[in-house]
Amino acid sequence: MNLFVFYLLCGVTLASCFEPRVDPLVLLDQGLVRGLRSSDGSYSSFLGIPYGLVDPDNPFGPAKEHPGFGKSIYNAYYGLTKCPQSVVYEPSSGRSRDEVLDCLRLNIFSPSAASSQHPLPVLVWIHGGDFELGYGGEYHPESLVKQNIIVVTINYRLGAYGFMCLDIPAVPGNQGLKDQYQALKWIKSNIQAFGGDPNRITLAGQGSGASSALLHLYSDQEKLYDKIIAESGSPQTVGTFAEGDVEAALKLSRHLGFITDSNEEALKFLAKTSHELVSAAAVELHLNLRPCKEKSFSGISNFVESDPFSLSNENKVRNTPVLIGETRNQHVGLTNVYGNDYFKGDPFYDKIVNNFNLDEKQLKDAVRIVRNFYIGDEPVSRFVEADLEKFDTDFDSNHPIQRLITNLLYENASPIYEYEFSYTDHTMERKASNSEELKYLFNMLRDRVRMSPENLIVIDRMTTMWANFIKYGDPTPETNDLLPVKWMPVTEDTRPYLVIDSLLELKSRINKERMAFWDLFFLKYGDRNKYYRQCDI
Numbered sequence: 001m002n003l004f005v006f007y008l009l010c011g012v013t014l015a016s017c018f019e020p021r022v023d024p025l026v027l028l029d030q031g032l033v034r035g036l037r038s039s040d041g042s043y044s045s046f047l048g049i050p051y052g053l054v055d056p057d058n059p060f061g062p063a064k065e066h067p068g069f070g071k072s073i074y075n076a077y078y079g080l081t082k083c084p085q086s087v088v089y090e091p092s093s094g095r096s097r098d099e100v101l102d103c104l105r106l107n108i109f110s111p112s113a114a115s116s117q118h119p120l121p122v123l124v125w126i127h128g129g130d131f132e133l134g135y136g137g138e139y140h141p142e143s144l145v146k147q148n149i150i151v152v153t154i155n156y157r158l159g160a161y162g163f164m165c166l167d168i169p170a171v172p173g174n175q176g177l178k179d180q181y182q183a184l185k186w187i188k189s190n191i192q193a194f195g196g197d198p199n200r201i202t203l204a205g206q207g208s209g210a211s212s213a214l215l216h217l218y219s220d221q222e223k224l225y226d227k228i229i230a231e232s233g234s235p236q237t238v239g240t241f242a243e244g245d246v247e248a249a250l251k252l253s254r255h256l257g258f259i260t261d262s263n264e265e266a267l268k269f270l271a272k273t274s275h276e277l278v279s280a281a282a283v284e285l286h287l288n289l290r291p292c293k294e295k296s297f298s299g300i301s302n303f304v305e306s307d308p309f310s311l312s313n314e315n316k317v318r319n320t321p322v323l324i325g326e327t328r329n330q331h332v333g334l335t336n337v338y339g340n341d342y343f344k345g346d347p348f349y350d351k352i353v354n355n356f357n358l359d360e361k362q363l364k365d366a367v368r369i370v371r372n373f374y375i376g377d378e379p380v381s382r383f384v385e386a387d388l389e390k391f392d393t394d395f396d397s398n399h400p401i402q403r404l405i406t407n408l409l410y411e412n413a414s415p416i417y418e419y420e421f422s423y424t425d426h427t428m429e430r431k432a433s434n435s436e437e438l439k440y441l442f443n444m445l446r447d448r449v450r451m452s453p454e455n456l457i458v459i460d461r462m463t464t465m466w467a468n469f470i471k472y473g474d475p476t477p478e479t480n481d482l483l484p485v486k487w488m489p490v491t492e493d494t495r496p497y498l499v500i501d502s503l504l505e506l507k508s509r510i511n512k513e514r515m516a517f518w519d520l521f522f523l524k525y526g527d528r529n530k531y532y533r534q535c536d537i
Contacts, residue, residue, distance in 0.1 A: 031069030047079030114195025128207030147467030165244025325419030
C-alpha cells in the first residue's frame with residue numbers, strides 16, 4: 001500500500017500505528033475504498049468494487065466509467081452482487097435478491113505480503129455459466145492467495161443484457177465481453193494500489209470464461225495481460241458462438257406485451273421493464289444469446305470481427321504463455337443433464353444436422369460414419385451411455401480444444417501447457433466431469449470439497465502449479481515431493497499433456513485415435529460446417 005494510505009490506517013497519532021486496524025484502506029482515483037482483513041490476517045478482501053456503470057436508458061449497450069465515490073469512503077464488504085441471470089423465477093424463490101442491473105463489480109483478494117515496493121502477480125478470473133449464469137463472488141480463492149498471488153474475480157453482463165447482437169450502433173453485440181475488457185482496464189490502472197504488478201496479469205476462466213479469455217487474446221483490443229489459463233473451453237467449443245438474432249429485442253418486447261417493429265422503441269420498453277421479466281422472457285423464447293460476429297459501425301470498437309474458426313491475431317498470440325486443458329469426463333451423466341428422452345432420439349443426427357449444412361445424402365453418410373465409430377451397430381440406449389458421453393465430449397469440447405491448441409502453435413504462442421483433470425473425489429464418488437477441477441482451485445460456495453487427505457494433496461498440487469504458471473510461466477519450474485513430474489510444454493511433434501489424478505503422469509497426444517477420427521471427419525465435411533474454415537485444419 002502507498003505511504004498516504006498507511007498513515008490513514010494509522011490514524012492521527014503515531015502511537016495508533018501500534019494498534020492494528022482490521023479494515024485496510026486503499027486510495028484510488030475513484031476515491032477511498034475500505035476492505036476487510038481476514039481473521040488470521042493473511043490477506044485482505046475488497047468486495048464489490050464498481051468498475052463501470054450500466055446506462056439505465058440502454059442497459060443492453062456500452063457501459064460508462066464509474067464516476068467515483070466523492071469524499072465518502074466506499075465500504076467494499078459485499079461481493080455477492082450478480083448481473084441478471086437467465087432463469088425463470090418463481091415469485092417466492094427470492095433468487096433474484098442479489099441481482100441488479102448496476103452489477104459491474106469486481107472482488108480483489110490481496111495477500112498481506114503485497115505492497116507497492118514488492119508487487120505480486122495477479123490472476124483475473126472470468127466466471128463460466130454459458131454466458132447466461134454466474135458471478136464473480138461465487139469463487140473464494142483463499143488457497144490461491146496463500147500462494148502469494150493477488151486474485152480478482154469479476155462480474156459481466158449476461159444473457160439479453162450482455163449478448164444481444166442487433167447489428168445497430170446502440171446494441172452492436174458482445175457487451176458482456178466488452179464489460180470484461182473494461183474490468184481489465186480498471187485492474188491494469190488500479191491493481192498497483194493493492195500491491196499487484198500491472199505487468200504480470202494472467203487472464204483465466206473456465207467454460208465460457210475460458211472461451212472469453214481466449215477471445216480477448218484474439219481480439220484487436222489492447223493486450224492487458226501477459227498469460228492465459230483456459231479450463232474446458234475455447235472459442236471453437238460448441239455453444240460459444242451464435243449468429244446474432246437481429247430481432248431479439250422485438251421478440252422480447254412482443255413476448256412481454258409490447259408489439260412494435262422498431263428496435264429503438266423495443267429497447268426503450270425493455271429498459272423500463274424489470275430485469276426478471278426480460279431474463280425470463282429470453283429463456284421462455286429459447287433465444288440463443290452468445291458472442292457473435294459484429295457488424296462494423298463508425299466510432300464503435302468491435303470485439304469479435306470473425307467467426308470462431310477464422311480467429312487470428314499472431315501479433316498478440318506470439319510468445320504468450322498458455323495453460324489449457326479439460327476434464328476427462330466432461331459430459332458424464334447424460335441422463336442427469338437431458339433426462340431419459342436423450343435415449344429416445346438420435347444424438348448423432350441432432351449434433352450433425354445442427355452444426356453442418358449437408359444435403360440429405362451427405363447427412364445420412366456423416367451420421368452413419370460417426371455412429372459406427374462410437375457405438376457400431378448398437379442402438380442408442382443406456383447400455384452405450386459411456387460411449388455417447390465420449391461422443392458428446394469429443395464433439396463439443398475435446399476436439400475444439402485440440403484444434404485451438406493447433407492454432408495457438410501455428411501462431412507461435414509459447415509455451416503451451418496442456419492438462420487433463422482426471423481425479424475422482426472418492427468421498428463423493430464423483431468422476432472428473434465439467435467444472436470439477438474448480439473445487440480444487442477455489443473454495444466454491446455451491447460445491448465445497450471434503451477435506452480428505454487425498455483431496456488436500458490435489459488442492460496443494462493444483463494451486464501450486466497454477467500459481468507457478470502465474471508467477472513464472474512454468475507450472476513446474478522444479479520437481480519436488482509435491483510435484484514429482486516435470487510438466488513439458490506442447491510441441492507439434494510430441495503434444496505432451498499432464499494427467500492430474502491421485503498421481504501426476506505425463507502422456508502424449510490426448511485421446512489420439514478419437515481426435516484423429518475427427519480430424520479426418522473435418523477434412524471430409526469441414527467446409528460444410530456452419531463456422532468452420534478448411535484452412536484451419
